[in-house]
Amino acid sequence: MHYFAGLFDAEGYVSLCPNGAFNIAIEMANEEIPNLFKEKFEGSIYTRKRDKKRKTWTWKINSISYQALSFINSISKFSIVKYPQLIRLKDYLDQPRDVRKETRAITCSTIKAFKQPIPILKEQMQRIEKPIEPHFFEWLAGFIDGDGIFVCNEYT
Numbered sequence: 001m002h003y004f005a006g007l008f009d010a011e012g013y014v015s016l017c018p019n020g021a022f023n024i025a026i027e028m029a030n031e032e033i034p035n036l037f038k039e040k041f042e043g044s045i046y047t048r049k050r051d052k053k054r055k056t057w058t059w060k061i062n063s064i065s066y067q068a069l070s071f072i073n074s075i076s077k078f079s080i081v082k083y084p085q086l087i088r089l090k091d092y093l094d095q096p097r098d099v100r101k102e103t104r105a106i107t108c109s110t111i112k113a114f115k116q117p118i119p120i121l122k123e124q125m126q127r128i129e130k131p132i133e134p135h136f137f138e139w140l141a142g143f144i145d146g147d148g149i150f151v152c153n154e155y156t
Helices: 002-011 032-041 065-078 083-093 097-114 136-147
Strands: 012-016 022-028 044-050 054-061
Touching: 002 012, 002 022, 002 032, 002 065, 002 136, 012 083, 012 097, 022 032, 022 065, 022 083, 032 044, 032 054, 032 065, 054 065, 065 083, 083 097
Parallel strands: none
Antiparallel strands: 012 022, 022 054, 044 054
8 A cells, every 4th residue: 555655646646626526646658557546446547648649547536435535545644745635635525515515615725735845945954863664665666656767877
């Protein structure tokens, strides 16, 4: 599950629209990854051509609350980057329909705000000494598979 969380943190997205529609998705140029997500969490797979050349595959959960809640409950405790967005959407989906309508606008703006990087000044940064969690490297493997790049240079 840590690997899925790392991949989702790197390439996934969470959104809530003003009309109440929501999306939990991951889009990749590698067809295997969205298929793994579908096998594990249900949802749907969509394909599209990007830039008139590349084909991408998107795994998506939208408009089926029980699938979304199941995914969020499974992955949020292992998520680092998308955790605040996932929990906010979960809180929204856990509400009765009439309450959702009342809280929708603030929930949309809150989820959107979590997507913005928070500027940190050099003076605010500090080295945090804490042990690495046992499954951190499983999460990191997923994150690197989603967003990582390795470059090998030969120096003489």
